Amino acid sequence: MTIIKEENTTISLLKDISLTALFVFIFTTLIITISGAPPFEAYENIIRGAFGSYSKFGQVIKVWIPLTLCSCGLLYTFKINLWNIGIEGQMIMGAVFGMAAFKYIPGTCPAALTILIAFIAGLTGGAIWALFAGFLKTFGGVNEIFAGLGMNFVAQSIILWLIFGPWKREGIASMSGTEQLSEPLWLSTFTKMRISPTAIVLTVASILITAFILKYTKVGLGLKAIGSNMQSAFMYKLKPTSYMLLAMIFAGGFAGLAGTMQVTGVYHRLIPTISSNYGYLALFVVMLANYNVWAAPLVALFFACLNVGSIQLPMVLQIDSSLSGVIQGALVLATLGVQSFKTMKKKRREYNNSNGRV
Amino acid sequence: MEEFNLTILFASVIATATPILLATLGETISEKSGIINLSLDGTLLLCAMTGFVISYETNSLILGFAGAAVVGAVISSIVGVFSIYLNQSQVAVGFVLTLMARDLAYFIGNPYSRIQGPQVAHMPIPFLEDIPFLGSVFFNHNFTVYFSMLMIFACWWYIYKTPYGLKLRAVGEHPGAAFSRAINPRKSQMLYVIAGGLIIGIAGATFSLSTKAGWGRPQGAEGTGWIALALVIFGGWNPIKAAVGAYLFAFLQTMGIHFQSWFPSVPAQVFNMAPFPLMIFTLLIINFFQRESIILLAKDKPLLKTILRKLDNTAPTSLGKPYKPDEY
Numbered sequence: 001m002t003i004i005k006e007e008n009t010t011i012s013l014l015k016d017i018s019l020t021a022l023f024v025f026i027f028t029t030l031i032i033t034i035s036g037a038p039p040f041e042a043y044e045n046i047i048r049g050a051f052g053s054y055s056k057f058g059q060v061i062k063v064w065i066p067l068t069l070c071s072c073g074l075l076y077t078f079k080i081n082l083w084n085i086g087i088e089g090q091m092i093m094g095a096v097f098g099m100a101a102f103k104y105i106p107g108t109c110p111a112a113l114t115i116l117i118a119f120i121a122g123l124t125g126g127a128i129w130a131l132f133a134g135f136l137k138t139f140g141g142v143n144e145i146f147a148g149l150g151m152n153f154v155a156q157s158i159i160l161w162l163i164f165g166p167w168k169r170e171g172i173a174s175m176s177g178t179e180q181l182s183e184p185l186w187l188s189t190f191t192k193m194r195i196s197p198t199a200i201v202l203t204v205a206s207i208l209i210t211a212f213i214l215k216y217t218k219v220g221l222g223l224k225a226i227g228s229n230m231q232s233a234f235m236y237k238l239k240p241t242s243y244m245l246l247a248m249i250f251a252g253g254f255a256g257l258a259g260t261m262q263v264t265g266v267y268h269r270l271i272p273t274i275s276s277n278y279g280y281l282a283l284f285v286v287m288l289a290n291y292n293v294w295a296a297p298l299v300a301l302f303f304a305c306l307n308v309g310s311i312q313l314p315m316v317l318q319i320d321s322s323l324s325g326v327i328q329g330a331l332v333l334a335t336l337g338v339q340s341f342k343t344m345k346k347k348r349r350e351y352n353n354s355n356g357r358v
Numbered sequence: 359m360e361e362f363n364l365t366i367l368f369a370s371v372i373a374t375a376t377p378i379l380l381a382t383l384g385e386t387i388s389e390k391s392g393i394i395n396l397s398l399d400g401t402l403l404l405c406a407m408t409g410f411v412i413s414y415e416t417n418s419l420i421l422g423f424a425g426a427a428v429v430g431a432v433i434s435s436i437v438g439v440f441s442i443y444l445n446q447s448q449v450a451v452g453f454v455l456t457l458m459a460r461d462l463a464y465f466i467g468n469p470y471s472r473i474q475g476p477q478v479a480h481m482p483i484p485f486l487e488d489i490p491f492l493g494s495v496f497f498n499h500n501f502t503v504y505f506s507m508l509m510i511f512a513c514w515w516y517i518y519k520t521p522y523g524l525k526l527r528a529v530g531e532h533p534g535a536a537f538s539r540a541i542n543p544r545k546s547q548m549l550y551v552i553a554g555g556l557i558i559g560i561a562g563a564t565f566s567l568s569t570k571a572g573w574g575r576p577q578g579a580e581g582t583g584w585i586a587l588a589l590v591i592f593g594g595w596n597p598i599k600a601a602v603g604a605y606l607f608a609f610l611q612t613m614g615i616h617f618q619s620w621f622p623s624v625p626a627q628v629f630n631m632a633p634f635p636l637m638i639f640t641l642l643i644i645n646f647f648q649r650e651s652i653i654l655l656a657k658d659k660p661l662l663k664t665i666l667r668k669l670d671n672t673a674p675t676s677l678g679k680p681y682k683p684d685e686y
Contacts, residue, residue, distance in 0.1 A: 035466055083449055141645030142638060143678075145396075145449055146591065149584060150634035157631040164625040280457060287450060320468040320575065322461035329458025333436075336451060340444035 016342070020334040027330050028323070037319045045316055046309035046324070056308065058193030062266055063278070063304035064297075065203050066091070066258035070282030071289070071296040072210040073254030076247040078291050079214060080227040080240075084248065086133045086148025087255045088279030089155035090126040094256025095274045096159055097125025098263045102181055103167065111184035118185075119202075119260050126256020127249045129155060134248035138241045160272055167270065177271035187265040196265050206254060211293040213250075223247055255279060281307075284332050303328055367612060368495040375608035376506045377402070377569050377579070380561035381586035382593070382600045383506075383513050388434065388554030390517060390595055391547045392530040392676045393441060395554060396452025399583025400459030401433045405562025407467035410573040414475040422476070423563045430559020431552045433459055438551035441680050442544050448678055456583065464575050471574045478502055478568040502564045509557070513597040526550055530674030533681035543681040581630070588637035594644075595673060607633055644672065 032039040050060050070087055077084035084090075101118035109117075129151060136147040164173040187196035214220035226233040226240045233240060262274050285303055289295035303324075310324035381402055388395045395401075405426040413422030433455055441448035478500045486497040496507070517523040525546060528536040533543035562579070570578040585607060593600025614629045646652065656662040 031462070031465065035468070083447075085449075085453065136638065136642070140642045141648075142641040146588075146641060147638055150588065150638045153581075153584065153631045153634040157628040160625050160627050277457075280453075283453065284457075287454075314468075318468075320465045322464040322575075325461030326458060326465055329454050329461065332454045333451070333458065336440060336446050336454070337444070340440070340446055343445070 016335075016338050020331065020338050023334045023337075024327065024330045027334075028327050031326060032319070032323070035319055037317045042313065042317055042319065042323065045313055046306065048309070049312045050305040050309035054192045055194060058190075058195045059308045059311075060301070060304045061193065061195045061200070063307050064301050065199050065265075066262055066276075066278045067282055067285060067300040067304055068203050068297050069206055069254050069258035069261070070279050071285045071300055072206045072293075073251035074282055074286045075210055075214060075291065075293060075296065076223060076250040078227075078286055079220070079223040080244055080247045082137070082244060082247060083145050084130070084133075084148060084251050085145050085280075085283065086130065086151045087251060087282060088275050088277070089148070089152035090129045090252040090255035091259040091262075091275040091279045092152075092155040092159050093129040094122035094126035094252075094259025095263050095270060096155075096162065096259075097256065098122035098260030099167070099178065099270045102185055102263070107182070114185060115187070115264060118264060119257060122256040122260025122263075123253045124256065126252040126254070126259060128252070130248040130252025130255070131245060134245045137248075138244055156272075159270065159274065163270060163272055175272055177267070177269045179269060181264065181268045185264060186268050187261075189265075199261055199265050202257070202261070206257070207293065207297055210254075214293060219243075219246065281328070284328055288332050288335055290335075365491055365494045369498060371605060371608045371612050372495060372507075373499055373503055374569060374611060375604050376503050377561045377564040378582055378586055378589070378607060379506045379601055379604040380509065380564060381558050381583060382589045382604050383509050383597055384430075384554040384557030384561060385586055385590045386554075386593070386595060386597050386600050387513060387517070387526075387557065388551045389590055389677060390530045390674055391526055391550035392533065392674055392679070392681070393438060393547055393551045394448050394452065394678050395434050395437050395551060395558075396449055396587070397433055397437055397455035397459060398452075398558060398587055399581065400456035400461075400463070401430055401555070401558050402562040402565065402579055402583045402586075403577060404433065404459040404463040405430045405559040406566035406577055406579050407463040407470075407562075407573055408559075409563025410475055410566035411467060411470050413567060414470060414473070417476060419476055419478060419567060422567060423560055426563035427556045427559035430557070430562060431555040434551045434555025434558065435548070438548045442547055442551075445680070445682075448680065460580075463577075467573050468575070472572065475572060476567065477571045478564075500568055502560075502568050505560075506564075510597055510601040517597065527674070529681075530676060533676055537681070547681070585630070585633050588633040591637045591673075592633060592640050594640070603633070648672070 029039040032042050049056060051057055070091060073090075074084055074087060098118040098121055101121040102114065105114050105117060133144055133147040133151055136142040137144040140147075163175075163178055167178045169177075169179045187198050189196045214223070222233075222238050222243050223246075225236065226238055226243050230240060258278065259274065262276075263270060267274065281303060282300070285299045286296055289299045306324040306327055310321045313319050313321050313323060381398060385395055385398055408429045409422040409426035412425040413419050416422070436455060437448065437452050440446040440451040481500050483497040483504070487493040489497070497504075515523075517526060525536065525541050528539070529541060529543045529546050529550075533547075536543050536546075565579040565582075566573055566577065586604075589600055589603040589607060592603045610629055610632055614626045617624070617626075617629055
């Protein structure tokens with residue numbers, strides 16, 4: 001009889017994380033050195049850029065909100081094994097629908113109600129856009145990655161067309177976006193950090209709702225069952241098609257919410273780069289969080305710190321702010337690498353055990 | 359006068375299509391063997407940066423192109439190793455790499471932004487350039503353009519007319535069957551992903567050394583990789599059809615300026631989105647024609663059958679599904 005040594009999961013997790021961190025640290029330090037800047041000063045600047053003052057940390061939270069919302073949405077689609085790369089376009093369409101609500105609801109309507117309607121509109125917009133990709137996948141047989149990717153670019157061209165065409169500012173059409181919303185339609189903010197309590201409450205609620213649905217409801221179980229084994233799900237009379245569409249609706253809804261949040265809470269207008277790549281970044285977040293609901297907001301916070309912290313790099317050290325993206329990418333890649341080495345090791349051990357070798 | 363304009367238009371279509379065309383060909387080769395290299399967009403930028411920086415520092419265009427090709431090969435080999443040997447999702451790895459390579463390009467290339475650098479010299483082909491119309495359209499460019507045109511036929515010939523190409527297609531269609539015919543699917547997939555990466559690298563360098571000479575943020579090559587990815591599908595994984603797609607796209611892009619004067623309210627960027635709806639449409643058609651009811655319908659209607667066969671662009675069957683050998 002062979003005894004399989006079970007590793008303590010917490011310890012092995014910590015081991016993996018430190019291994020990944022070490023790898024990324026070496027890689028980034030090397031890259032910064034190649035670019036001719038002092039690496040440790042760069043790190044210090046990122047930390048100071050993220051935590052240096054109340055307003056800077058407020059910025060971090062502002063990035064954290066859409067990132068977390070998109071990650072929440074992606075958790076549903078990843079659960080059923082869909083690669084919802086279209087989340088970026090879903091966020092854009094959320095912003096467009098939200099903006100449409102602000103634009104066409106008459107000013108006599110109370111501001112709070114208008115904001116509420118805009119949120120619902122944004123949610124619907126994102127969900128509709130996701131549903132398109134979902135239909136293409138389930139009925140058209142188009143891979144969700146290609147469908148989503150194509151829809152992203154279509155969404156991008158819709159927003160450009162709106163900003164330069166029908167919704168352009170009086171007289172001038174420019175990349176700076178549409179006309180600003182009137183001040184009552186902005187989400188109210190704390191004075192010191194300039195972040196909105198409404199947005200934070202909504203985001204935290206989204207995390208809790210996502211956790212609840214995925215862990216404690218039939219829907220969550222269905223998504224998981226189909227995601228892990230499509231064939232056996234059929235035997236339990238689960239309908240993959242409807243569950244896939246449902247997951248897409250959830251993902252699009254959360255992304256749309258994030259889009260509207262960017263309009264009313266951050267930019268107060270529609271700009272061409274309203275989604276700021278947060279949808280794509282959220283894919284990184286969820287992968288790095290290993291598809292865990294509780295880890296995703298933390299990873300999102302870390303990513304937000306990197307993003308905001310690196311903004312001042314060009315001014316202080318004359319290096320490009322895209323360093324944050326390099327670190328984020330390296331982190332995900334290293335995590336995937338460490339993961340696969342672990343599974344390979346485990347498989348080899350099982351194989352050896354089953355053959356009576358140790 | 360009219361004819362003269364047309365010549366310039368077509369000549370500029372041929373010239374602007376060059377990097378997109380090369381990227382499309384590189385991706386076609388890799389996808390034919392079954393590997394989706396989603397890192398295309400970022401790789402192009404990183405290679406554009408590498409090509410420019412190396413040429414600038416060493417004053418040698420050849421080294422620039424070579425360096426870019428090596429970088430392209432390295433990035434695609436990462437996709438290859440992760441998806442073929444480490445069992446990770448191709449899409450995940452490719453996607454991470456695309457964003458990371460882009461940021462890496464901006465980061466490392468930052469000191470070289472907006473400076474005058476070397477450029478590929480104009481090199482009309484003697485005698486051939488004197489052919490009226492065709493000469494100015496096809497043979498009055500620089501080396502990269504001729505190279506890309508040659509590559510279309512080289513790729514097509516390799517894939518469809520050589521025994522190696524047959525093996526390449528076999529691996530993409532049915533790696534298990536290829537394995538039983540003494541082909542190592544993993545090894546050949548790895549080989550073709552790297553080969554595709556080399557071509558993609560050259561495509562990137564073509565951007566910064568010829569088509570949109572120079573480096574900066576943004577460089578102007580952003581988004582081309584996604585377009586190339588769409589064109590591979592639009593071309594039905596066939597180098598010649600994909601090349602037609604690339605030229606069509608370049609035509610649209612060149613005409614964008616004219617379109618804009620006709621529809622002033624529509625920004626030029628919108629026309630660049632054309633390949634994406636077309637890609638989705640192509641995929642829909644592919645799937646539609648593979649439905650059993652359609653095949654049955656066309657069974658004894660020769661005309662319909664011919665049309666279907668002409669329109670049928672089947673994807674390599676094992677595209678995106680890495681081959682798993684049976685040993686553990």
